[in-house]
Amino acid sequence: MNGAEVLVATALQAGVEVCFANPGTTELPLVAALDGEPGVRPVLGLFEGVVTGAADGYARMTAKPALTLLHLGPGFANGIANLHNARRAYSPIVNIVGDHATWHRPYDAPLTSDIESLARPVSGWVRQTATSSDLAADVADAIAAARSHGGQVATLVVPADCQWGESGPPARPRAITPPAAVPDDAVRAVAKVLSSGEPAALMLGAAGLTAAGLRLAGRIASATGCRLFTEKSPAQVDRGADLPAPERLAYFPEDATRMLGGVAHLILAGARPPVTFFAYPEAPSSETPAGTAEHRLAAPRDDVIGALAYLADLVGNDRPPVPKAVARPELPGGELDPATAAMTLAAMQPAEAIVVNEATTMARAYFSASAGAAPHTVLSLTGGAIGQGLPSALGAAIACPDRPVIAYQADGSALYTSQALWTMARERLDVTVLILSNRRYRILEVESERAGVQRPGAASTRLTQLDDPAINWVSLANGYGVDARSASTTEELESALTAAFPEPGPHLVEVVL
């Protein structure tokens, strides 16, 4: 076996089933090795941002790493933005980056660059394979690293000669370091705070937002009266039907701080301390109100579920809380705007949908509207690097072929990685894409107003408005082989979704706002 074959065999033994790829010449031995191993499914992206974003969506839905196959420094670089999001979602991903043969590097051929310097900022684990004999161990280590500590990005740089050179047998899967258990004392301290009678809130993140975590949080809230929040940009939240529906912390700091007003104790369960997304002159970075005490129950990569379970036992009885009766939303009708678009989707979305919400300024409207929707899972933009939505939707669809996937997507960010539409068509994925077309970087208009700009000048307008020319999303989607239609009224949106949901996808609906 050559190194590439050993790499693939080692990955397969460790449970890897998918390889999202955009290979080049330095990865061809790996492509040939995939030819010999039908157990690993190759999925082509037309751009590496699609590849890494898909791996992120896949990881969030399976808690398992896919491989990515990337071409030297520039190919890796194209995938960095979505790896940045993946890192902040604690997604397990194993990047395999081909590099020049070891002896070729000193010649500084055109594609030579410092891959490690590019990889470090987005990877929890980085290694460069030295010889083909090391490759099996390196791959096993990379996969174990990706799955350890609650999930992280692992990047392995594999020179071409380590792929084509003879190698030993595949390596067995390595032991995985599980999320750290929270010491009993720490949980008891939080229980004491919750029993103090002072107003408290539980802010959930990471595993705390799975159905299991939410039910435990619901028990704690029912027993103690504490409020429930999700962090600002949760990687994944189970939602709908009778699941406890925490409030989502607002984007702007004054709103977030207002939401937390009156809370004497803020307990972090898998969430990081709330901080502002950006800084503003003379404003604090922390959103925790003055006078509110922060308590950490569990860090995101701790055993959040274990900590919540013990806490629930300590503070309450075993009776499940009375499910909060959140009504399934009704079709709003009327004018099509961000609010009615969100309500229409929430009313119509099929059960067990995965909703990838990269609607930026329109994201909260959907989150609010969908509390009582049919059971579903929402993935959101953890790292703020736009262009995550469409790729992650495709990755989620590969991960969960039995669940309908919905991309609820702002237009400006969709344009970063619209090539994902092509892979959706190629793989016949059941994804319904709603493009919320407001033809502007709305967030920049809002932030500019907040910064006191009264009347934007020519440059501001030129750099925030996307209406000259307006993107024709139906044409663009058709160009990528995706069926599409446009909706300018709530009735047209209803009719488009009525057509799209029952039919195997992909479908795109341009929501003209």
Place this chain on the structure above:
Amino acid sequence: MNGAEVLVATALQAGVEVCFANPGTTELPLVAALDGEPGVRPVLGLFEGVVTGAADGYARMTAKPALTLLHLGPGFANGIANLHNARRAYSPIVNIVGDHATWHRPYDAPLTSDIESLARPVSGWVRQTATSSDLAADVADAIAAARSHGGQVATLVVPADCQWGESGPPARPRAITPPAAVPDDAVRAVAKVLSSGEPAALMLGAAGLTAAGLRLAGRIASATGCRLFTEKSPAQVDRGADLPAPERLAYFPEDATRMLGGVAHLILAGARPPVTFFAYPEAPSSETPAGTAEHRLAAPRDDVIGALAYLADLVGNDRPPVPKAVARPELPGGELDPATAAMTLAAMQPAEAIVVNEATTMARAYFSASAGAAPHTVLSLTGGAIGQGLPSALGAAIACPDRPVIAYQADGSALYTSQALWTMARERLDVTVLILSNRRYRILEVESERAGVQRPGAASTRLTQLDDPAINWVSLANGYGVDARSASTTEELESALTAAFPEPGPHLVEVVL
């Protein structure tokens, strides 16, 4: 004045006229500052790869830096691939990367990352501004760095508080370090080699491939009988009419070495020593044949023109060489294939065109066909990071509004940064885009055959073929607001170009191969 205003004023004083941008919240003070300074033209790209590729095309055609405006680590990362190409083209570019306010960084907000680690691999100069008072000096230094030593990428990270904070006056332009002069002795040594009577070749790169460099090289060749080559992936070559037309070194090593066969002395004039693009098992990295002596007349960032001028004086007389009569190509007619497509373009292209050639496996066909075309300039893919063509074409069109621009573009690489089409439409740029649609990563098929793969398996096919579904380029272009048509025969291609060239652009022609 605040820091942002000082930055813009300093840049304007140093001759900066264009800012290619995709700003975010951390760059809004800079956007507001551009509102107040109409002398710097803001050009929006829908993705940062478009922004940096445009800055590269602009720099190659003007030898002047544009600013790029990029949003923190992820925004910068999206631009890395084309900065990699720019670095290898010695293009002067000044990246302005907004970052969180200095005090906000320790809070590790979602978009926080190590920007310097991302920037170093593609930047000859990197700095992070510490306070708003330092900003004027930092910008002046960055611009001077970009323009020094024959051109390089300079990256300045500017925290938001350094933009909005009060600052001093703008800084005056700094002195630029010009390309290093080649010592007379070194030139005389080369002259001696050329006078030895042994077969010699001059391999040209960098400024050696401008019209001035080529005419000098022509004089040297005429006086000494040496052959002329261009390096493999030249940043820029002036071509056509009576200009000496060096052979372009072939892509594959055996072809390149064969081309250099019989050359006793290979003289590098602005070119780097020829090395293989990729490594192959048991093949040398250098393409200089055994027994051929390499001599360096001038490194790419030296004063290549000065060295060639002195060399021409040493070896010859002042009579210009008899122009080589390369006939203007004729329309080939017949079946549409890569060769006839190239000949059709070469026959029809208007005078003074700038041709951005990212046709990958089809690039050489055009280069061969166009030696006798109307005078033009060819830009090519210096760093091998695909997705450079469309953005650089738009940058070249901004740089040279009086010259027609042609993007001769493979489909697979066009799909990396197709968003550039939108900016072409928005800025009403006279660009004619030919998409050579072969619906495959042809280079990977060829390299796979070379590696001995006889019959590609399912994974290989799945990862190299783009025909399921086929991209509809007319739809895609229309989606971005660009007029487009498809050509399946040479007659249709002629007719499409006949329509496109006289009309202000942009236009796209899908060349179906």
